[in-house]
Amino acid sequence: MNDDSSIVRLAATLREEAGRLRPGDRLPSSRELMRLYNVSPVTVSRALGQLAAEGRVVIRPGSGTYVAPAVTRTGDTADLSWQTVALGDRVVDDTEVTGLLTPPPDGVIPLTGGYLNPALRPSKALSAAASRALRRPDVWELPPLAGIPELRRWFAQEVGGDVTPSDALIVSGGQSALTHAFRALAAPGTPVLVETPAYPGALASARAAGLRATAVPMDRDGVRPELLAEAFAVTGARVFLCQPTLHNPTGATLPLERREQVLAIARAAGAFVIEDDYARYFTVAPAPPPMIALDAHGVVVHINSLTKVLSPNMRVAGVIARGPAARRLRASQVVESFFVSRPLQETALEFVGSPAWRRHLTALSAELTVRRDALAAALTAQMPAAEIHLVPRGGLHLWVRLPPDRDEETVVEAARRAGVLVSSGRIYYPAEPPGPRIRVTHSAAVHLPELAEGVRRLAAALDDL
Structure with a gap:
């Protein structure tokens, strides 16, 4: 269910829960909220968006939703809830895109993202x-x-x-x-x-x-x-x-x-x-x-x-x-x-x-080939239960099917806690995904040793589940 009344009820429930928690505490994941309250992803997204607009929670793409820090205000607090009615029910959801564009925290290896590592740029x-x-x-x-x-x-x-x-x-x-x-x-x-x-x-x-x-x-x-x-x-x-x-x-x-x-x-x-x-x-x-x-x-x-x-x-x-x-x-x-x-x-x-254009393309092609092959070999050796969809003729990513008994969001979250970021497969589907998948990127890591370490962390997170 994702009608307005469902959004209102879920927002009220989460508002109460956020009130009981301390600033910085993490709320349940979107998947957990869907299961707990039997609601759709749209309902969860809109309810969390409403709480974020109220300043009660902070949504960190790829990490989760957290209780916002307490803010001390002077005078009366402005009531902006009227905007919910004025804006209507059309949603511009930047959550997934923002997640792909957000730099990783220090010490976390990015096996996600759509841009070249600075070392690969001219x-x-x-x-x-x-x-x-x-x-x-x-x-x-x-x-x-x-x-x-x-x-x-x-x-x-x-x-x-x-x-x-x-x-x-x-x-x-x-x-x-x-x-x-x-x-x-x-x-x-x-x-x-x-x-x-x-x-x-x-x-x-x-x-x-x-x-x-x-x-x-x-x-x-x-x-x-x-x-x-x-x-x-x-x-x-x-x-x-x-x-x-x-x-x-x-x-x-x-x-x-x-x-x-x-x-x-x-x-x-x-x-x-x-x-x-x-x-x-x-x-x-x-x-x-x-x-x-x-x-x-x-x-x-x-x-x-x-x-x-x-x-x-x-x-x-x-x-x-x-x-x-x-x-x-x-x-x-x-x-x-x-x-x-x-x-x-x-x-x-x-x-x-300029000549730099062709030189860049030649060097980039060679480097991406090495990285693709290294990533494919590491995934095959360290994650034998997963399956690479295909080894492409170039590109920046590999599409990986996880074992059917694994929960995709749990794997992505476990990988994040282990210090490596991968893309959840569900964000690539306009409807229900056919099974657990992740996208793994080889172009965002600094060099091959970091790429190898990222796969090691990912494999360890998958094995620990």
Whole structure:
């Protein structure tokens, strides 16, 4: 149950419990609350959110919910509860995304996260590119709203086919691109199809746009075309989000034949395909061409971001689209944020146009291969009861199935107490997960010894349960 009365009752119960505890004491986990009070995850999330808004608890993603420190106020305390009614029942839940972005505490090894460890980033070369960019005479001038022409040309050339610079739009990173695409292509309240499992940031963005994420199953080669066609027919959806190359979290890469099938199915359904090509620079083996290069009918909206491959602060991405969809995307960009900072665009252009870009990709590919193999070998040797979904042709993660008798949240919490962070599998599913899974990342650790120690701690935590 997740109606308003259920939320109110659970919030009242937790309010009383928090009152009996001391500041800093931990409340039961979300899973425990669901079991104890027979409520849904949405009910738990909203009840805890209400208490957090009241200042009674502090939610720490990946750690838990704690009683807030006592605050001494002078005068009357403002009653902000009226906002609950004014805001309505739409929820923008950043819990899972914030958890993935939060740095680990000292002494804790991160086997989670979506960005490269600082040691793997080309920081000196980026600084040099920024210095050159800032010396350009027009760097502080207003940029073209769709992006500086040279950078749009570069993004168009990266995907090939008959894409032109006029098809490209520069936005503030891949997450922003997803948000623009969802808002531009689908009306609030309508369904959007997603691979399952799916990137949590995309799920959060779709929900914030008022869309209903509907799962389409995958296998080791990516989304299953026959089930995609069925999902379009059953739901009437007009948008399908996919990551065809090194899918997050499974690592699957969609073969050329399936890419062509997906395009044909979407075109027959009169639907768009949002191609999140986030991992195009993380491949260590040749991948099929992006779907935008195979698309002659304006079906695909393609996203290519520089953030993950360079730095969390390089919030520059190219969105490629055609026709009325492209015009709507550009309008969305202007209405929401006008344009991307010109100094940042110029820095990106300086870097990708320099020899440092290719050197970085070559070195990164070699390092990621070593890390992937080391992680896979350590998991196989130390956690034989777990199963790696597949060893991908690159990427940053491995998708691991835990023994069916293990509780996923308990494993993640035990690992945290043992000093290692992993991603809970449930956050990757728009509906009920099929079983206990975790995502393990090899790109966030400082070096191979730390990666090995992280797996040792994870295995010990699993064995102790």
